[in-house]
Amino acid sequence: MRTFDFTPLYRSTVGFDRLFDMLDSGIRSDWPPYDIEKLGDDQYRISMAVAGFAADEIELTQQGNGLLVSGAKTQTEDRADAFLHRGIANRSFKQSFSLADHVKVTDASLENGLLSISLTREVPEQLKPRRIAIGTTEAKPAGEPRQIGQDLKSAA
Incomplete structure (x- = not known):
């Protein structure tokens, strides 16, 4: 169920389509449960509880700014009457997770x-901020008189 209508914002903004799409698709499934941790300025970790899944039954795919984690159990011959209680899904x-620019697994x-x-x-x-030195030009000595049009005539 969607509680916000972003239609008026679509009409008055330009270039924010991705942001509004992320807000629209903000409804996430709660299984499997996961945590997202910030370990440092540029370090993150996603932890997912995937009990019962083997490493070859889980697939991670990063495409652009999206990370897809999927899991599929291999079919085994289980007898339905062998379980008295089945609590492990x-x-x-x-x-799926939306990643910021330049974030890689x-x-x-x-x-x-x-x-x-x-x-x-x-x-x-090339995208990191860099400091640019400011150069100076040689100034004429303060005691030397200048005429207003003198620099223009010498340049011509």
Whole structure:
């Protein structure tokens, strides 16, 4: 259920389509549960509880600014009457994350049912801020008289 109508904002803004699309698609599934941690200025980690899934049953795909984590259980021959209670979910899942510019997946590991995805922001050198030195021109000595049109005549 959507509680906000962004239609008036679409008519009065230019270039913010991606932002409004992210707000519209903000409804996320709550399974599997996950945490997002900020480890440093440019270091992040997504931790997902994927109990019952093996590493070969989980797929990570980064395309542009999107990260898709999907899991599908391989079919096994289970007898339905063998379980008295089935509380570990075996259903497939797809969870997508929108990443900021220049954020890349650097590592992923699965240990004790917890999938850890390490992310790093790597801004290219040409996009980083750089300090520009301000040059000075040689000024004429203060005691030397100048006429207003003198510099224009000498340049011609």
